[in-house]
Amino acid sequence: MLSPKNLHAYPKFWPHKKGLVPAPLLPMSRKEMDELGWDCCDIIIVTGDAYVDHPSFGMAIIGRLLESQGFRVGIISQPDWHSADAFRQLGKPSLFFAVASGNMDSMVNHYTAEKRPRSDDAYTAGAMSGKRPDRATTVYTQRAKEAYKGIPVIIGGIEASLRRIAQYDHWSQTIRRSILPDSKADLLLFGNAERAVVEVAHRVAAGEDIKQITDIRGTAYMRQGIPEGWTVLDSSEIDADKSLVHPQTDPYADTSAKDKQGCGDKNNQTKPSKIDPNQGAVQV
Incomplete structure (x- = not known):
């Protein structure tokens, strides 16, 4: 795996001398792109959250980071997932789509631990619920693939990170496979991923096939x-030799008898100190 590179060691993809200046807000429509003089976006972020240009919203941070690298970044916030039309509103990205469910796993966002639907959404305007689908990362990725065939789709965020390998799914009471084959994403970035996404963006911009990018830390991908x-x-063979497995400690076990064994002779124990209230002195 390649060692992390300084985030600001890359040459800007579109230097400022070519007319690219930071956008007041990342564009969310063709009209806003036209006002910036853009013919297309290099990277389009798709998120299940409302777009708020603030550090508490992860996709805003990633968008501004990529913008600082010289990329033209657009954002599609809470698109209608019932068709691919909403994923075409900014046109075709020249590099890739970057998809995330938002600041929360979409299933946690929708349901309580008892599987009851939540009545509000903290990351939607007006706290309105129902603005994103269940398993949003998978749904958004499939729609982005449908909108523009051949355009790479990268997934990230908490939903993709926690589901990058097989996992127990509380909602369906089953073991689900990795989100990669279900979503058909080309690459998964897990964790904060700010270094990984910058590295991927510059390498794709340089003409490298995303399927060949398999050496970056913090990434997951499917292979044949x-x-x-x-x-x-x-996995059933790993713990076959029980002598190699440490017994699980019971945190509620009564260990008082074992503790007493290590106390030694009571006659040799030091008497606790006490304070004489009349003299204020310590007696032993």
Whole structure:
């Protein structure tokens, strides 16, 4: 894996001398793009949150970071997922779509732990619920793929990060596979991913096939077959030798008897100090 690179060590993709200046707000419509003099966006971010240009909204941070690298970044906020039309509102990106469900996992956003629908959404204007689909990252990615075939789609955020490998799904009471084959995303960035997304953006801009970008830390991707030098182990065989498995400690076990064994002879114990209220002195 490649070592992290200084975020500001890259040459800007569109230098300021070519007329690209920071946008007052990341454009959300063709009209706003026209006002900036853009013929297209390099990267289009799709998010399940309302767009608020503030550090408390992760996609705003990522958008501004990519903008600082010289990319023209547009944002599609809470699109209508029932068709691909909403994903065409900014046109075709020259590099890729970047998709995230928002600041929260969409299922946690929609349901309580008892699987009851929530009545509000803290990341939507007016706290209105129902502005994003269940499993939003998967749905948005599929629609972006439908809108523009052949355009890479990168997924990230908390929903993609926690579902990058097989996981127990509370909502369906099943073990679900990685989000990658379900969403058909080309690349998954997990964690904060600010260094990874900048590296990916510059390499795709340089003409590198996103399918060949497999050496960046904090990324996950699908591949055919087992890599050379790797082996597959059945998880049921890993703990077959019980002598290698440490017994699980019961946090509620009564250990008072064991504690008393280590106290030693009571006659040799130091008496606790006490204060004489009349003299204010310490007696032993």
